[in-house]
Amino acid sequence: MDKQRRKFLKIAGATALAGISAPVVVKLTSSPALASSEHGEVAEHGAATHGEANQAEGHGAEQAPQGVRLGMLIDMRRLYGRPDLLEKAKAACHKVHNVPDIGNTKSEIKWIWPAPFENVFPEHSSYHESKITKENNFLALCNHCNEPPCVRVCPTKATFRVEANGIVAMDFHRCIGCRFCMMGCPYGARSFNWKDPRPYIKEYNPDFPTRMRGVVEKCNFCGERLALGQEPACLEAVKEVGAIVFGDLNDPDSEIRQRLDEEHTIQRKPSLGTKPSVFYIV
Amino acid sequence: MIEKVLKGNSNYWMWLAFLGAFIVVGAICYLRQFLFGMYLTGMGRDLSWGLYISQFTFLVGVAAGGLMLVLPYYVHNYKTFGRLTILGEFLAIASLVMCLMFIMADIGQPLRGLNMILHPTPNSMLFWDMCVLLGYLTLNIICGWVILTSERKQVKPPKWVYIFVYISIPFAVSIHTVTAMLYCGLPGRHFWLSAITAPRFLASAFAAGPALIVIACLIMKRVAHFDAGKEAINKLLTIIMYAAIINAFFVCLEFFVGYYSNIPGHMHSLEYLFFGLDHDGHVYNNLVPFMWSSVLLCFGGLGLFAYMKIAKVYTDMLVGIGCLMIFVSLWLDKGLGFVMGGLVVNPLNQIVEYYPTANEIGITLGIWATGFFLVTVLYKIAVSVEHEVEG
Amino acid sequence: MYNKGLIIPGLIIFVLLVTFPLWFNAFSKASAVPKPDLPPGGEKECVAPLAVIRASHMALLNEWRDDVLRNNDRVAVTVAGKQYRKGLQTACMQCHSNKEKFCDSCHAYASVKPYCWDCHLTATDVAKKKETH
Numbered sequence: 001m002d003k004q005r006r007k008f009l010k011i012a013g014a015t016a017l018a019g020i021s022a023p024v025v026v027k028l029t030s031s032p033a034l035a036s037s038e039h040g041e042v043a044e045h046g047a048a049t050h051g052e053a054n055q056a057e058g059h060g061a062e063q064a065p066q067g068v069r070l071g072m073l074i075d076m077r078r079l080y081g082r083p084d085l086l087e088k089a090k091a092a093c094h095k096v097h098n099v100p101d102i103g104n105t106k107s108e109i110k111w112i113w114p115a116p117f118e119n120v121f122p123e124h125s126s127y128h129e130s131k132i133t134k135e136n137n138f139l140a141l142c143n144h145c146n147e148p149p150c151v152r153v154c155p156t157k158a159t160f161r162v163e164a165n166g167i168v169a170m171d172f173h174r175c176i177g178c179r180f181c182m183m184g185c186p187y188g189a190r191s192f193n194w195k196d197p198r199p200y201i202k203e204y205n206p207d208f209p210t211r212m213r214g215v216v217e218k219c220n221f222c223g224e225r226l227a228l229g230q231e232p233a234c235l236e237a238v239k240e241v242g243a244i245v246f247g248d249l250n251d252p253d254s255e256i257r258q259r260l261d262e263e264h265t266i267q268r269k270p271s272l273g274t275k276p277s278v279f280y281i282v
Numbered sequence: 283m284i285e286k287v288l289k290g291n292s293n294y295w296m297w298l299a300f301l302g303a304f305i306v307v308g309a310i311c312y313l314r315q316f317l318f319g320m321y322l323t324g325m326g327r328d329l330s331w332g333l334y335i336s337q338f339t340f341l342v343g344v345a346a347g348g349l350m351l352v353l354p355y356y357v358h359n360y361k362t363f364g365r366l367t368i369l370g371e372f373l374a375i376a377s378l379v380m381c382l383m384f385i386m387a388d389i390g391q392p393l394r395g396l397n398m399i400l401h402p403t404p405n406s407m408l409f410w411d412m413c414v415l416l417g418y419l420t421l422n423i424i425c426g427w428v429i430l431t432s433e434r435k436q437v438k439p440p441k442w443v444y445i446f447v448y449i450s451i452p453f454a455v456s457i458h459t460v461t462a463m464l465y466c467g468l469p470g471r472h473f474w475l476s477a478i479t480a481p482r483f484l485a486s487a488f489a490a491g492p493a494l495i496v497i498a499c500l501i502m503k504r505v506a507h508f509d510a511g512k513e514a515i516n517k518l519l520t521i522i523m524y525a526a527i528i529n530a531f532f533v534c535l536e537f538f539v540g541y542y543s544n545i546p547g548h549m550h551s552l553e554y555l556f557f558g559l560d561h562d563g564h565v566y567n568n569l570v571p572f573m574w575s576s577v578l579l580c581f582g583g584l585g586l587f588a589y590m591k592i593a594k595v596y597t598d599m600l601v602g603i604g605c606l607m608i609f610v611s612l613w614l615d616k617g618l619g620f621v622m623g624g625l626v627v628n629p630l631n632q633i634v635e636y637y638p639t640a641n642e643i644g645i646t647l648g649i650w651a652t653g654f655f656l657v658t659v660l661y662k663i664a665v666s667v668e669h670e671v672e673g
Numbered sequence: 674m675y676n677k678g679l680i681i682p683g684l685i686i687f688v689l690l691v692t693f694p695l696w697f698n699a700f701s702k703a704s705a706v707p708k709p710d711l712p713p714g715g716e717k718e719c720v721a722p723l724a725v726i727r728a729s730h731m732a733l734l735n736e737w738r739d740d741v742l743r744n745n746d747r748v749a750v751t752v753a754g755k756q757y758r759k760g761l762q763t764a765c766m767q768c769h770s771n772k773e774k775f776c777d778s779c780h781a782y783a784s785v786k787p788y789c790w791d792c793h794l795t796a797t798d799v800a801k802k803k804e805t806h
Contacts, residue, residue: 098794105634106326119630140630149469155408156397164745171742172792174397177320177390179330180408186470188629191327192390195319198798206799209762212791213319214390227747227758272469 069146069166070221071249071277072232073256073265078243080136085238086114089139092237093219098210100200109191111219112141112234117282123269133282141234142189142219143268143276144168150181150190159216166249166277167221175215182216186272190218249277283427283434286666287659293505297658301651308648311641312387320390323642328634329625333646334388338381340490340617341653342461343483345377345418347491349454350521356447362514368433368664369495371426374454376656377491378419383649407463414457421450426660434667458483465624472547473624476539482532483616489525490612492518493605498661500602508665515601523587526608530580533615551623554633559626561633568635569622576614583607707782710774718753720764731787734761761793770796 079085093099093112102108114137118126121138148168151161158175161168182190193213201210208224211217222232230236235244247256265279315322325332348370354360355367386392403409425447432439462480469475496518502508540549553559556574558567586604590596622636638646674680689696711717719726721733737759740746749756750764757764769775772795780787790798 105328107321108327115630119632122629122631153406153408153468155403155406155412156394156401157403158397160743162743162745169742171738173738174394174401175391176394176397178385178388178408179390180406180464182330183471184468186468186629188328188470192320192330194321194323194326202802204794204799204802206794206796207763209792209794212788216390223745224747224758269470274469 067164067166067250069249069277070144070226071166071247071256071279072144072221072235073245073259073279073281074139075243075245075259075263075281076136076138077281078241079139079238080132082241083114083137085241085243086137086139089234089237089244090114092233095203096205096222096225096233097208097220098197098201098205099217100197100210101202102195102197102200107194109193109197109217111191111217112139114138115140121266121268121280121282123271124266138280138282139234140187140189140268141278142168142185142221143187143274143278144219144221146275146277147273149184149186149272149274153180153184155180162223165223165226167223169220169223170215170217172211172215172217177214177216179216186269186274187276190216192216283430283663283667286663289666290662294658294662298655301655301658304647304651305655306648308645308651311644311648314641315387315645316392322639324636324638326634328628328632329622329636331388331621331625332636333638333642334384336617336621337646337649338384338388339461339465339483339621340613341377341381341384342415342458343487343612343616344491344494345374345381346454346458346484346487347489347494348374348422349451350488350492350518350525351495352447352454353451354517356444357451360517362511362517365668366495366499366510366514366518368426368430369498369661370491371422371429372660372664373491373495373498373657374422375419375426376653376660378415378422379656380649380653381415382419383652384646387645387649407460407467411457411460411464414453414460418450418453418457421446421453425450430664430667433671436671455484458487465620470629471624472545473551473627474620476536476548478532478535482529482536485525485529485532486612486616487525489522489529490609490616492522492525493609493612496522496605497602497609498657500598500605502661502665503598506662506665508668512596516596519587519590519601519604522605522608523584526580526584526612529612529615530584550627554626555619555623559633566626566633566635568637569619572614572618576611576619579607579611579614583611707778709776709778710771712768712775713770714768716753716768719768720750720752730765734765734789737764761789766793766795772797 090110090113094101094110097111099109099111117124117129117133117136117138120140126133144167146161146166148159148161150159151168154160155178156174156176158172159168159170159181177192179192182192193211193215196213198210204210222230225232232244232246235246238244245256245259247254249256251257260279263281265281267276267279270276323332323334348367351363351367351370355363386395389395398409398412425443428443429439429447432443459480462483465471465474466476466479496515499508499510499515503510536548537552540552543549550559554566555569558565558570560566583604583606586600586607590600590604626635627633721729726733740748741759747758750759751757752764752768757767766772772790
């Protein structure tokens with residue numbers, strides 16, 4: 001290749017590279033400006049209604065400077081001998097969130113479910129367990145850990161911890177279905193949509209979307225219900241015995257903190273350092 | 283140099299056609315999986331990584347194995363490997379392409395794969411895995427192609443390519459370390475949660491990669507008039523032996539840690555793999571024969587090589603059999619045992635066994651066939667250039 | 674030109690084949706600019722002016738998604754005095770309840786296949802599996 005042609009190609013290549021990377025540079029340096037200009041249009045419509053939406057999770061926001069951390073206390077003693085309530089909790093959650101009933105353990109999807117003690121608490125001794133422990137099932141769900149391994153391993157930030165309320169949330173739009181989060185979760189709380197879930201949903205809740213196949217899903221602490229001032233679906237399902245308490249773990253005056261002060265509670269696999277937000281009284 | 287691919291004898295074309303058949307079957311199976319869903323595989327809620335990811339894990343090792351040719355030649359000036367480094371680099375390219383194909387086959391929303399680049403997440407090891415795999419692939423393509431081209435033109439390679447060669451050396455270690463880090467940092471999976479996972483991966487990589495290269499050299503000696511030379515093969519056999527012994531030692535250490543501590547988390551997976559797990563009256567042992575075959579093949583291969591060294595016997599047949607034994611043994615260990623063994627006891631201490639489906643096996647074989655296709659094509663280029671140069 | 678008799682007809686056929694989509698649809702219904710049905714409830718106002726929403730409803734939906742899911746900003750959107758929760762199902766489709774007559778009419782014309790409705794429910798979906806109690 002002669003020298004002129006070589007020089008031309010070098011300059012052309014450099015120009016092409018600059019041309020391709022220019023939009024990237026522009027985007028990186030100006031994205032805050034871009035976002036705020038689009039936001040303006042939507043924000044003016046929504047400015048009036050701050051109060052209501054935040055009320056359900058808001059009462060912690062003023063008092064605890066480090067933010068709200070939602071947690072759940074499940075008093076299993078009030079559910080002993082009531083397998084119907086355990087199933088009711090599962091059914092309520094699954095109905096509200098359009099969770100399909102696949103019908104086999106291979107591809108099933110479950111957000112909250114009852115299981116024996118030695119499965120829900122494998123780090124606790126089931127050696128010579130009491131009669132009550134042997135005969136009853138315990139509720140397992142996502143623990144919404146404070147230091148979640150699933151968030152640590154997700155390669156696209158499709159699952160993330162919401163700083164404002166401590167919920168470990170999922171963005172189904174971004175999930176690529178790599179299932180690394182399912183590997184990372186020490187509690188087996190996550191399910192993958194191995195097939196299209198819609199044929200397996202008996203009735204739709206029109207207020208909530210379904211998922212598509214190829215994404216991972218799990219309990220979301222009913223974030224959308226909290227925004228409307230409602231309580232989590234599982235809590236409502238067992239309200240007659242008041243077995244579930246839900247509230248702000250960072251607020252020393254909240255009901256859940258007071259109950260935690262009074263009673264001894266256990267958590268699932270505490271030695272792994274995930275700092276779960278779900279407590280059990282067994 | 284690509285035109286070298288188009289000239290070959292009938293054996294060459296028949297081999298490519300044979301592989302092509304598997305590729306077509308694999309493509310059809312993948313189309314089914316893409317259209318209907320991943321329930322067509324044997325994976326499930328409790329065992330959500332299966333054959334695809336285990337093959338990916340093994341093949342990253344094979345890709346890293348090329349380091350054992352590059353390191354002695356470029357850093358320690360071991361001239362005997364001069365004609366073989368290109369084989370290591372090309373094998374790395376084919377293996378990495380296979381790895382990327384297995385990952386694409388495994389994810390539930392492959393069309394969203396770009397999300398990993400659009401939303402980089404440095405705390406995720408899968409993100410770094412993508413980075414180092416693509417980086418190592420680029421490095422090997424650059425180094426292999428430039429050096430082969432300069433050899434064809436009978437000139438010294440340009441100075442700048444050596445920067446890439448020297449970068450590729452720690453990169454080779456990094457690809458398999460990062461892949462090991464996918465596993466060894468997960469708090470819920472006690473079989474994998476061990477510091478020795480990464481060294482074990484590297485040791486088996488440095489045995490499996492060179493073993494495949496030796497087998498390829500022996501085949502090419504017969505079909506392509508390419509003689510790597512007895513000294514080079516012998517040195518490679520020494521490297522393979524040491525790497526395989528170290529890998530076996532690490533596995534034995536895992537056994538010690540599991541069984542001496544008697545802690546179920548570490549022990550149960552080994553028990554499932556090698557002896558069968560007895561739970562609720564049912565014995566789960568579908569991988570036991572594979573794991574013991576792995577042990578026998580490994581020690582058999584090592585024994586064969588030892589005999590060859592001590593009795594100073596050297597035949598191509600023995601070398602080929604020994605390398606094949608080592609390669610298959612390591613494939614069984616890492617490609618079947620490691621991932622499945624870690625997942626068989628789920629986080630709720632329930633036991634779920636894994637059986638791949640026909641569709642899944644079809645895709646797996648199709649991707650392996652693609653890899654072999656690439657290896658054949660790339661090695662054809664390398665060997666043709668050698669012949670052209672050596673006259 | 675050699676083989677003129679073969680080449681010129683061949684070229685003509687090739688050009689016709691390549692421009693098939695253009696001339697075939699030119700006079701058929703498919704090329705008519707779609708007129709999406711307005712909301713059956715009679716609402717006239719949307720979250721943004723027509724030109725803006727037509728051009729950037731996708732970007733708006735993406736922003737809403739990030740607001741609601743990632744930033745926990747569920748501040749409601751007010752349109753013509755009524756409040757709606759941010760979201761495709763909970764805001765847009767409350768008025769534009771017929772996906773087939775509204776959303777699909779433009780998307781089919783533009784040959785765009787957004788995957789929103791793989792997850793988000795339409796009124797037709799819900800009607801197929803009505804609540805039984």
